[in-house]
Amino acid sequence: MNLKDIHNVFFIGIGGIGMSALARYFSYIEKEVVGYDKTSTPITDELTANEIKVHFQDNLDLIPETFRNIENTLVVYTPAVPETHSQLQYFRSNGFEVKKRSEVLGIITKDTYCFAVAGTHGKTTTSCILAHLLKENSTPLTAFLGGISEDFNSNFVLEGTDYSVVEADEFDRSFLQLSPNVACITSMDADHLDIYGTNEELQQSFQDFVEKIKPGGMLFIRNGLPLQGITYGIEDESDYCIKNILIEHGTYIFDLVTPKEILKQVRFSKPGRHNLLNGLAAFAMAVQAGSPPHRLAEALGTFKGVQRRFSYQIKEKDFVFIDDYAHHPTEIKAVYQAITEMHPNKEVTAVFQPHLFSRTKDFADDFAESLSQFDAVLLLEIYPAREEPMEGVTSAWLLDKIDNPNKKLISKSSLINEIKHCKTGVLVTMGAGDIGLEIPKIKKELAYAS
Known part of the structure; x- marks a missing residue:
C-alpha cells in the first residue's frame, strides 16, 4: 500500500x-x-x-x-x-x-528512525517523556502517543519526520507490525490473557518483538527482565542507573549514571519509582538521537506529565486528589508506593473501576492484595469494554476477596456523594474504563465543597 x-x-x-x-x-x-x-x-x-x-x-x-x-x-x-x-x-x-491501526502505524514509521516503547506497564508515560526530551533538543520527530501529553496537550506530535516515537502495544500482538531502530521493554507482567491464553505465550510475543528490531538496532530493558539488552535500573549496577535519590518538595533529585559519565543533581517531578524508571528509559533512548546527555537531563526536569497518569487534580496541604489509569495489580501497587512516598502519614482512599471481566478473573487475588493496602476502598462495577459478562465474575465477588474493613461496593451514580462524605487525606481514582469521564465532575464537587 x-x-x-x-x-x-x-x-x-x-x-x-x-x-x-x-x-x-x-x-x-x-x-x-x-x-x-x-x-x-x-x-x-x-x-x-x-x-x-x-x-x-x-x-x-x-x-x-x-x-x-x-x-x-x-x-x-x-x-x-x-x-x-x-x-x-x-x-x-x-x-x-x-x-488494523498497528499495520498502518508500521507503514508510516517504516522509513523513519523509529523509537518503540513496549511493556505491559509504562508505555505511555515513557513514550511521552521521550517525545518531550527529543522536542526540547530540537529533534525532528513525529510521535503517536497512547495518552494526552500535558507538554503537548495532545496525543500526536509532528515536529518533523526524521524520527518517530510510538508505543509498541502487546494487545492483539500489535507491536509485531513495527520495525524499530531503538526499542525499550519496560515490563513483561502477565496481562491480556484473553488474547494470549497463557503467560508463556505473552512472554514469547515479547521475544518475537525483539526480533523485529532492525539490524544494528538497540534494545533497552528494565534490569531483571529475561532478555538480553542494555539495562536500566535504580540503585543497582545497570548500564543506565539512578542513584543517591533525594526528595525535595515533591521532586526527585538524583545522580544519573550512564556508561560514559555521571550526571549530578538531575531533577524529575513525577512521583513514584516506576515513573523514575520511565524517565530513565526515555533518557537512555533519547541519547541515541545524538543529543547531549546534559541537555536531556535538564529536559527531564521540565516534563509536565500525562493526563490520567498520577495526575494531581487537587493538591492542598490537607487534601490531595490524584487520578491514575492503573488497571493492573502491578500498576495499583506502583500508585500506592508513589502516594506513600510523596504523602507519608496520610490516610488514602482508593476508588477503583475494574477493567474487563477477563482481567478481573485472571488477577482477582492480585487485585485484592494490591487494593487491601489502602486505608479505604470504594469499588465500582466492572467496565466491560469489548467483553460480555462472565458468570460469577463481578465486583461483589472481587470485594469479598479484599482484606480491608473499610471497603464498599458503589454505583457510578453514587460515586460523588460517597466521595464527598469520605474523610481522607488522599483520594485516588484508578481504572482504564469510563471513570476518567467522572474526574472533572469529582474535582468540581470537591473544590466547591472546600
Whole structure:
C-alpha cells in the first residue's frame, strides 16, 4: 500500500487514543478523514473541532459517497471493534484496503528512525517523556502517543519526520507490525490473557518483538527482565542507573549514571519509582538521537506529565486528589508506593473501576492484595469494554476477596456523594474504563465543597 495514492481515510473506532492520533496525522497531511465511534467523548469532540467528521451510529448511509471509492480509500479499524460491525463488513466485502491501526502505524514509521516503547506497564508515560526530551533538543520527530501529553496537550506530535516515537502495544500482538531502530521493554507482567491464553505465550510475543528490531538496532530493558539488552535500573549496577535519590518538595533529585559519565543533581517531578524508571528509559533512548546527555537531563526536569497518569487534580496541604489509569495489580501497587512516598502519614482512599471481566478473573487475588493496602476502598462495577459478562465474575465477588474493613461496593451514580462524605487525606481514582469521564465532575464537587 502506497499512502501517496490514498485520498480518504475512514476510521472505525476513531475515538480510541491510538486511533485518534492516527486520524490527526492523516488530517495534518491533508487527507480527508471521517470516522465512527460508539459514543461521544472529549477526544471525539476535539476531533470534530479540528474539522474531522465523526458519527456515532453503525449505519452504512453515514459513509460519505466519496469514501466509497475503492481506489483511493483506506479503512483503519481497531481490534476492539466487533467483527459484526456493519461498516467494517461493508468495506471488507467490497474489496477495500482494510488495515488494523498497528499495520498502518508500521507503514508510516517504516522509513523513519523509529523509537518503540513496549511493556505491559509504562508505555505511555515513557513514550511521552521521550517525545518531550527529543522536542526540547530540537529533534525532528513525529510521535503517536497512547495518552494526552500535558507538554503537548495532545496525543500526536509532528515536529518533523526524521524520527518517530510510538508505543509498541502487546494487545492483539500489535507491536509485531513495527520495525524499530531503538526499542525499550519496560515490563513483561502477565496481562491480556484473553488474547494470549497463557503467560508463556505473552512472554514469547515479547521475544518475537525483539526480533523485529532492525539490524544494528538497540534494545533497552528494565534490569531483571529475561532478555538480553542494555539495562536500566535504580540503585543497582545497570548500564543506565539512578542513584543517591533525594526528595525535595515533591521532586526527585538524583545522580544519573550512564556508561560514559555521571550526571549530578538531575531533577524529575513525577512521583513514584516506576515513573523514575520511565524517565530513565526515555533518557537512555533519547541519547541515541545524538543529543547531549546534559541537555536531556535538564529536559527531564521540565516534563509536565500525562493526563490520567498520577495526575494531581487537587493538591492542598490537607487534601490531595490524584487520578491514575492503573488497571493492573502491578500498576495499583506502583500508585500506592508513589502516594506513600510523596504523602507519608496520610490516610488514602482508593476508588477503583475494574477493567474487563477477563482481567478481573485472571488477577482477582492480585487485585485484592494490591487494593487491601489502602486505608479505604470504594469499588465500582466492572467496565466491560469489548467483553460480555462472565458468570460469577463481578465486583461483589472481587470485594469479598479484599482484606480491608473499610471497603464498599458503589454505583457510578453514587460515586460523588460517597466521595464527598469520605474523610481522607488522599483520594485516588484508578481504572482504564469510563471513570476518567467522572474526574472533572469529582474535582468540581470537591473544590466547591472546600
